[in-house]
Amino acid sequence: MDHQHDTRVDHPALLRSSGLRATTQRLRVLDFLGATPHATARDVLVGVRAAGASMSTQAVYDVLHALVGAGLARTIEPPGSSARYEVRVGDNHHHLICRGCGDVTDVDCARGTSPCLTPATDHGFVVDEAEIVYWGTCAACARPTIPNEELS
Amino acid sequence: MDHQHDTRVDHPALLRSSGLRATTQRLRVLDFLGATPHATARDVLVGVRAAGASMSTQAVYDVLHALVGAGLARTIEPPGSSARYEVRVGDNHHHLICRGCGDVTDVDCARGTSPCLTPATDHGFVVDEAEIVYWGTCAACARPTIPNEELS
DNA sequence: TGGTTGTCTGGAATCGTTCCAGTCACCACG
DNA sequence: CGTGGTGACTGGAACGATTCCAGACAACCA
Numbered sequence: 001m002d003h004q005h006d007t008r009v010d011h012p013a014l015l016r017s018s019g020l021r022a023t024t025q026r027l028r029v030l031d032f033l034g035a036t037p038h039a040t041a042r043d044v045l046v047g048v049r050a051a052g053a054s055m056s057t058q059a060v061y062d063v064l065h066a067l068v069g070a071g072l073a074r075t076i077e078p079p080g081s082s083a084r085y086e087v088r089v090g091d092n093h094h095h096l097i098c099r100g101c102g103d104v105t106d107v108d109c110a111r112g113t114s115p116c117l118t119p120a121t122d123h124g125f126v127v128d129e130a131e132i133v134y135w136g137t138c139a140a141c142a143r144p145t146i147p148n149e150e151l152s
Numbered sequence: 153m154d155h156q157h158d159t160r161v162d163h164p165a166l167l168r169s170s171g172l173r174a175t176t177q178r179l180r181v182l183d184f185l186g187a188t189p190h191a192t193a194r195d196v197l198v199g200v201r202a203a204g205a206s207m208s209t210q211a212v213y214d215v216l217h218a219l220v221g222a223g224l225a226r227t228i229e230p231p232g233s234s235a236r237y238e239v240r241v242g243d244n245h246h247h248l249i250c251r252g253c254g255d256v257t258d259v260d261c262a263r264g265t266s267p268c269l270t271p272a273t274d275h276g277f278v279v280d281e282a283e284i285v286y287w288g289t290c291a292a293c294a295r296p297t298i299p300n301e302e303l304s
Numbered sequence: 305t306g307g308t309t310g311t312c313t314g315g316a317a318t319c320g321t322t323c324c325a326g327t328c329a330c331c332a333c334g
Numbered sequence: 335c336g337t338g339g340t341g342a343c344t345g346g347a348a349c350g351a352t353t354c355c356a357g358a359c360a361a362c363c364a
Contacts, residue, residue: 021330021341041320059343061321066342079229082320096277110272117284120262124291125248132269133283139276173310173361193351211312213352218311234351 009034018070028053029063030072030087038076038084038104076104078133092116094132100141107134161186170222180205181215182224182239190228190236190247190256230256230285244268246284252293259286 011030012022020026025048032047033039039047045060064085067073076084078097084104092114096105109116109132117130163182164174172178177200184199185191191199197212207215216237219225228236230249236256244266248257261268261284269282 016331023330023342025343056344057320058322058345062342075231077229077231079227079235083231094271096271096275096279098277099280105275105277107271107273107275115286115288117286119246119248119259119286121259122286122288123248123257123259124294125250125257125286125288126294127248127286127288128251129287131285131287133285134267134269134271134274134277134279135281135283136267136274136277136279142276142278168362175311175361177312208313209351210314210353214311 014072015070018072020066020070020072025053025055025059026063026066028055029060029067033067033073033085033087037086037088037106039086040082040084042082044085078102078104092129094134096134096136096138098138098141099135100137103138103140105138166224167222170224172218172222172224175215177205177207177211178215178218180207181212181219185219185225185237185239189238189240189258191238192234192236194234196237228256230254244281246286248286248288248290250290250293251287252289255290255292257290 009030011027014030015022015026028048028051029044032044032051036043036047041057041060041064044064045055045057048055048060064073064075067087068075068085071089073085073087074089076086076095078084078095081102086106088106092109092112094107094109096107097103111117115127115130117132118127119125161182163179166182167174167178180200180203181196184196184203188195188199193209193212193216196216197207197209200207200212216225216227219239220227220237223241225237225239226241228238228247230236230247233254238258240258244261244264246259246261248259249255263269267279267282269284270279271277271282
């Protein structure tokens, strides 16, 4: 967990070059997302507040929407989970999602650029992306349960 | 749109063999889903009511959950859309989703059974399914707009 | 036929997300 | 550097999809 992350990115310049204002709130959110991939809006809210910012829920959503709209972030909406956000954009990567705990992990695309796959039949669609979600059980959930642990 | 659909399936027997009671409400929902793939809960509600049933929203959800739980239906949760339900289960098919109108279309898997793909790196996950969503523009949305139509 | 219990009813609640009018603060320009 | 324009945040409220809950109903089996 103690790895170098995007604190070296010039976030103010990044925002401005995307046509956005470099507000304090946006910088806080970008810092947080850089350190915490696949965070929910609530994760972001709690995280930026823990870092000393005073932001409302709405402001968090506003910031996230602005970032996504400018292509600096994107959303992942796993079934049964509130929306998650990541700043890894501009590449064609996919996700592993754990059926147990909901953990989301990036995985590089082994095939190439979008669309990395084409459907058997396109039904008249012009396909521009093939989004792949690998469902399974993560290492933590695959571990045997501790015998003393009660099943709910 | 005038095609034969699952009206010939013995829905009562299907339900009972899955350990569920063959209630009128469930039969209505199965009939509707057979005719209308990828329907939202609201679609189902409106649809079964149009067919003469008097059902509450909660009953619709209860029925859908029971069907999904018994493996007779499954959910699709496209981003930005409420949950959708389909009765095509037991095969490994994928979906085309239109970025414009949200239309969801089934597409057969060209690769085989689950998991039809494996990730470049599994990060410790035991992968059991690779879900593919082909994003693009459907034929209807790809048509040129009518010149008199105002852009909003 | 009657009893059991899964399922539906109908009102209410939850939660993630968005709306909205007013205030604030970034930043371009003089 | 100061200032005005306007994008962005505030704070209260609303919305919609979904779930909760206690009681009534109805499928089904003996």
